[in-house]
Amino acid sequence: MKVSQKKSKEPSTAYIIIDIEKKDYEQKVENVLNNYRKSINIPGFRKGFVPKSLIKKKYEIPTIAEEVNKLIQEELNSYIKKEGLEILGGPILNEKGKVNWADDKLSFEFELGLVPDFKVNFSTKKKIDFYKISADKKNIDDQILNYRKQYGKLISQTTIKEDFEINVFFKSDELGIDSSGIIKLSDIKSKESYRKISALKVTEKTSVNIKNLFKEDLKAENIFKLSTEKIKTLSDNVELEIREINQRDLAETNQEFFDKIFGKNNIKSISEMREKISQEIEKDLEKQSEQKLFNDVTEFLIKETKFDLPEKFLKKWMSTTSKENLNIDQIDKEYNKSEKGIRYQLIQEKIIKDQNFSITNEEIKNYIKEMIALQSKQYGQVIPQNEELENIVQRLMTNQEEMSKISKQLMTKKTLGFFKEKAPLKVKKVTFDKFLKQAYGKA
Numbered sequence: 001m002k003v004s005q006k007k008s009k010e011p012s013t014a015y016i017i018i019d020i021e022k023k024d025y026e027q028k029v030e031n032v033l034n035n036y037r038k039s040i041n042i043p044g045f046r047k048g049f050v051p052k053s054l055i056k057k058k059y060e061i062p063t064i065a066e067e068v069n070k071l072i073q074e075e076l077n078s079y080i081k082k083e084g085l086e087i088l089g090g091p092i093l094n095e096k097g098k099v100n101w102a103d104d105k106l107s108f109e110f111e112l113g114l115v116p117d118f119k120v121n122f123s124t125k126k127k128i129d130f131y132k133i134s135a136d137k138k139n140i141d142d143q144i145l146n147y148r149k150q151y152g153k154l155i156s157q158t159t160i161k162e163d164f165e166i167n168v169f170f171k172s173d174e175l176g177i178d179s180s181g182i183i184k185l186s187d188i189k190s191k192e193s194y195r196k197i198s199a200l201k202v203t204e205k206t207s208v209n210i211k212n213l214f215k216e217d218l219k220a221e222n223i224f225k226l227s228t229e230k231i232k233t234l235s236d237n238v239e240l241e242i243r244e245i246n247q248r249d250l251a252e253t254n255q256e257f258f259d260k261i262f263g264k265n266n267i268k269s270i271s272e273m274r275e276k277i278s279q280e281i282e283k284d285l286e287k288q289s290e291q292k293l294f295n296d297v298t299e300f301l302i303k304e305t306k307f308d309l310p311e312k313f314l315k316k317w318m319s320t321t322s323k324e325n326l327n328i329d330q331i332d333k334e335y336n337k338s339e340k341g342i343r344y345q346l347i348q349e350k351i352i353k354d355q356n357f358s359i360t361n362e363e364i365k366n367y368i369k370e371m372i373a374l375q376s377k378q379y380g381q382v383i384p385q386n387e388e389l390e391n392i393v394q395r396l397m398t399n400q401e402e403m404s405k406i407s408k409q410l411m412t413k414k415t416l417g418f419f420k421e422k423a424p425l426k427v428k429k430v431t432f433d434k435f436l437k438q439a440y441g442k443a
Helices: 026-039 052-082 137-150 191-198 217-224 228-232 255-262 270-304 311-321 328-354 361-378 386-397 400-422 432-440
Strands: 002-007 013-021 087-093 105-114 128-134 154-156 165-172 177-183 205-209 237-248 425-431
Touching: 002 052, 013 052, 026 052, 052 087, 052 105, 087 311, 105 311, 128 270, 128 432, 137 255, 137 270, 177 217, 191 205, 217 228, 217 386, 228 400, 255 270, 270 328, 270 400, 270 432, 311 328, 328 400, 361 386, 361 400, 386 400, 425 432
Parallel strands: 128 425
Antiparallel strands: 002 013, 013 105, 087 105, 154 237, 165 177, 165 237, 205 237
């Protein structure tokens, strides 16, 4: 057997030729045919005594085709790995007429799209805007109001309104659900469930569908004690009972109020509170600024990092792998839609490889804990601790879809850090309103 590589006139494209002789596969074919002979039942012959010539006549060619195809795939994958070839899509067999499997010599040619060699280019005279967003008076006033609602006294109510806290009990013997929690109407995703729940009074019950009940997956997980993956597979109804309906009276802005939010004696005046809230808001707004920066640097790199993609190969590969029978115009359209994404994926992979970025389990655990703490704080819930927190973390870590999503988010975070270090940035200090206007053209 001989495996060789041939260059193509097309950019980032190559051919692998695999030449196979009969001696490369004949023993394997012989073994398969012998096993057929021992096990196959053919009328007129005892099991194990079917003439070899009859077995060969009926099964030799299909067996040769099967064994040669296995051999080709093994050699092709082995060669790509040994030569360190980085490929786009997958190898495409160039069919040159019908294969005569009875020939003593067979030759197969595969076309490959190769990842082009390039350097990530940050060289430019033009600077990329990086917005530092400051909190304004309205941002701070709104947050203080939220805290006053969150830590205000509960006043019992008989009917449900939009901002009221609803103590609910869920039960389903079939699903093993027997749990309670605090919800608001604003948590509900399903319009039908929203309508049913909003009409209830204390002690009244209704039936709601568990799937798509809540807007946030974490809310559903915390209440039902089931994974998001499991909940998405369900279409069952659960019984819901209203235990309490409460309205929160606004808390007074005194020392007790400050201590509940920021810890004992950390904040001693409304002015100190406003300064602390300003810092927290600016930290949150920084995420929006960073997302804008990430998008802008991505566009910049796609434009400035020059390399040739194997366009003809990729279009051919799209045509070959598409479930639909696409014509040339449709293939061109699909390629044009995908090209920018392919270019950025290659740029990001180049950065990850050059910078030796990796994600550890410990980083994933810490990220999940931060995410749980943040979401719990957003909903005014107690942050899970110790065993409860570990159980939520472990449940998420056994969910492959969640793990993949979190790993991508962490890798994006590391890539963003690299952008901040290497990209030519111009820092602009703005309020949130000015950020929206300058960055996105919104008034």
